[in-house]
Amino acid sequence: MFAQVLIVTFVFCLGLTVASVLVSRQLLSTYASEFLRHHFYYLAAFHAFAFYGLWGQILTRSLLAAIDADTAVVDRVSGILPVLGVPFLFVSWIMLLSMACSMFGKTFKPAWHSLHAVALLALLASSWLAASMLEAEPPATSLALIEAVAMVGIELFYFSVFLALVWRFRAAAGADKRRVLLTFAVLLTGAYAARSLLAGLVLVDVRLGALALLAVHASNLPPLLYLRAKADRVFAPVKAEQATKLGIEHALDHYGVTKRERQIVEKICLGKTNKQIADELFISLQTVKDHTHRIYSKIGINSRMQLVQVMNAAK
Missing domain, CATH: 1.10.10.10 (Winged helix-like DNA-binding domain superfamily/Winged helix DNA-binding domain)
Structure with missing residues (x-):
């Protein structure tokens, strides 16, 4: 029964992902905006992590369990998989800060990208080190829990910086545009908070993981739909500047x-x-x-x- 629930959940998650990417792509092809380009890349990287890091772990567990692999091996391999998906999540965080700048016409300084690259290498190195140190421990709980808490905590830091940048640059936009963009920023942060809280359902009962997965894939849709509804008030459509x-x-x-x-x-x-x-x-x-x-x-x-x-x- 649980397998059928996961299959249905996967189909819904895939549908939500496709809908989010298509709507974002439509906005990008309609309006001339660097912010929309960053938002599209943010969504693409975020959903790539969701499928690689989260669904990849689920599928790996299922496949290894089907061939009667040792339980310790299953736990260790599935615990390391989310670490391999971290680069996608890291790209989404970089795009998040880029959005905070570009939505108000500011530029994300290139020097910050180098700092992010160093931070990513440090994060990956520490993740592999933690995985090695915990090989002697029961990884099903300790390693997975440490990974989850670390990712949520780091993402909380990035969203805090995102909100700080949005608040700092808000005066660069007119009143109407500022209102729309601030609302979008609040909705996007609320989406992060909702999926982080619902992710805790897995700790209550693993069967509630289906709801957590749906929350992850659906979380970015409300701010995206709000942005689409208000796009004409905020962005200028593309135009044929070279046409005769x-x-x-x-x-x-x-x-x-x-x-x-x-x-x-x-x-x-x-x-x-x-x-x-x-x-x-x-x-x-x-x-x-x-x-x-x-x-x-x-x-x-x-x-x-x-x-x-x-x-x-x-x-």
Whole structure:
């Protein structure tokens, strides 16, 4: 029964991961923002760790148990696996601090990357040392618990620095943008707190681990959906800065774009949001979305970024 629960949990976790990455990718291809690029990399690295470090441990335990491997070997191997996934988690922490800077137009200094690289090597070395020292101990509890507490503690430090940087740079944004970005930062930190607290369910009963895994994969979705809903108020859409009027006309003639669709393409090339296009053309927002979808279908693309690239390349 527990195996079936894990299979269902894995499917849901995979779905949540795909949804998060796709929504983030859509934002990145629609708006010109260094912050959104950092956020996309943050999500990719975080979910890579979740599958490699967490699900990898579960699958390894299952496979080794299936071939009747020694219990001590199973515990030792599965305890070391999360350490191998630490680089992904570390990248997500670097992207977290990069987000704190880029969301307000600040730059994350290159010197800090070198410091992070040294810290990563030190973390990996200490993890391997701890694993070696605890070989004589029952690793099922001691090593796994030390790893979990260490990762949560280090992540708490990074989120504290993240909030401190966000608060420090907040004045660089206008009131409306500042409100949205501060709310996003609080939601993202709340997501960390929620998944860290729910991870403790495993200590109560291993069968509750399914809920903890779902919490890990779902935690970043609420702040992401909030960001998507407020994106037009915070970010400027990508625009075709290198496109020429003649090139755009030739491209639209080639793809059989209608007069109304041409008007929308021209607005998109100028970097207008869907709402701005609807207001300027006196049509509904849904009509703009419908026309945009048909434009994408005719040209064979699926995002604003690709449309802008086509228009920039048109001669």
